[in-house]
Amino acid sequence: MAVNRKKLILDAAAKSFSQFGYKATTMEQVAKIANVGKGTIYTFFTNKEELFGEIVQNLIFEMKQEAEESIDVNLSFYENVHRALYRLLKYRLEHQFTIKLLQEEKEIGTPAVLEMVSKVEAEIVSYIKEKVEIAIEKGEIRKCDPELTAFMMLKIYIALIFDWEKRHKPLNKKEIAELFQLYLFKGLSKF
Amino acid sequence: MAVNRKKLILDAAAKSFSQFGYKATTMEQVAKIANVGKGTIYTFFTNKEELFGEIVQNLIFEMKQEAEESIDVNLSFYENVHRALYRLLKYRLEHQFTIKLLQEEKEIGTPAVLEMVSKVEAEIVSYIKEKVEIAIEKGEIRKCDPELTAFMMLKIYIALIFDWEKRHKPLNKKEIAELFQLYLFKGLSKF
DNA sequence: GAGTGACCAATTTGTTCATCTGGTCATTTT
DNA sequence: AAAATGACCAGATGAACAAATTGGTCACTC
Known part of the structure; x- marks a missing residue:
């Protein structure tokens, strides 16, 4: 594990939620910011x-x-x-x-x-x-x-x-x- | 003036506002409850x-x-x-x-x-x-x-x-x- | 001249449909 | 084999347009 993917996702999500709010943040956006495939998010979190x-x-x-x-x-x-x-x-x-x-x-x-x-x-x-x-x-x-x-x-x-x-x-x-x-x-x- | 039209309108409006709220109350509705023509309301009140x-x-x-x-x-x-x-x-x-x-x-x-x-x-x-x-x-x-x-x-x-x-x-x-x-x-x- | 309701502009509401999004999973990468 | 991925799908969303409604006016009636 070169990078902590979970933390990457959490940081990306926090950033996006802060900038656009909950509703306007898409999982795809989070994935993109985190440099991670969308599916990966779902290996750490059940849902949005x-x-x-x-x-x-x-x-x-x-x-x-x-x-x-x-x-x-x-x-x-x-x-x-x-x-x-x-x-x-x-x-x-x-x-x-x-x-x-x-x-x-x-x-x-x-x-x-x-x-x-x-x-x-x-x-x-x-x-x-x-x-x-x-x-x-x-x-x-x-x-x-x-x-x-x-x-x-x-x-x-x-x-x-x-x-x-x-x-x-x-x-x-x-x-x-x-x-x-x-x-x-x-x-x-x-x- | 047999009846106080203004009071009639006020009572009707109060009734409708109470029942349906401000937005859902139409001037036509108020007129109907008050038994008054819609135009009459506007002789007593500038607007809704x-x-x-x-x-x-x-x-x-x-x-x-x-x-x-x-x-x-x-x-x-x-x-x-x-x-x-x-x-x-x-x-x-x-x-x-x-x-x-x-x-x-x-x-x-x-x-x-x-x-x-x-x-x-x-x-x-x-x-x-x-x-x-x-x-x-x-x-x-x-x-x-x-x-x-x-x-x-x-x-x-x-x-x-x-x-x-x-x-x-x-x-x-x-x-x-x-x-x-x-x-x-x-x-x-x-x- | 007080009262009225047909009328109108403007807003609101309902509908449609193309796009988007959350979540899955077969496939690829490590 | 385990982890990561993105194409894919059903359902949600919202833009755009049409239809209906509503606040307010005013020519007309009584």
Whole structure:
């Protein structure tokens, strides 16, 4: 085995998905980019969807690493959540692949893409959930449903970063951090 | 004038929009339901979009009334916000018209519908914003950007009521009230 | 003059058919 | 023999054209 054909195919597919999206990427195109016969792809992947799935799986792994790197044990729970979420969402924003994915989800609604996007979201929630559980155990935050709390954290973050931007001037990183702390940790109540 | 033709048309249009959505409602259909010549509609409304707009305007008015009715000066700010929001979202859920609207927005993305949905949302935020401003003045809550806070309140509420339901068992009224209080007022922080 | 529906331009919808694409497998290459 | 391949096929897709529908107008009626 002179070259790793599977990796060749994965790279080619990632490249094409990033550039043209899931639907507009043909298996022939992937084969051509990978310098591989079309049939060869099917010796490694059952079908187009599985090939796609494997790339997403990879993405999830990288995102987790990003998040993990951003965590600093000396900082508070809320500070770490903020840092991790910020990095995660920035990661999404910076990677052509995720941008194309989100775009295709909204504009075309390709089922396979829809499924993967929710999968990624579920993974993020699951990841935060773990951190929430630890924080509760450590007594860093109040008792609460970890999954629901993780879910709300993500939602609040997305609202602050993406939704607010749609009709208002974007918030900067510091503002987002402060607002996240205000709304989720300190609360609006004065006491 | 034996009958109020304008009202007749508005009722007919509301009925048809509720049943079939904006796009699938034809002016001929409205005319037929209203027992009116098609041309007559155009003596009251410039075009289909304006007719639609007037019905939405009406909806907003009714929603405001609903909210206003639910407010009790003896209760705390957060309690009132919760009562108003709950009533508002329940109203949305209960009215075929709003359901069809939301459905059409997601499934077809009819531009006129998209515009109206954001208009309704903007109105809700603006309404909450006023209440937030008063609460800040009265010292009932911390100082914060009233519009952003109103925006976040709505987002958090929608997340609790609609988004969470998509993949989990729905929260009941009491749970929503408590969670809303936890996340937005008390905060996750223990101190 | 308020009300109307036949009429028209423009858009939408339905249909057809040539092209394309995911996936297979007999054949070739290593 | 195992791995790789691309010609091949059934079904999906979409471009192009035709037919039907619809928003909006206006000459005419009551």
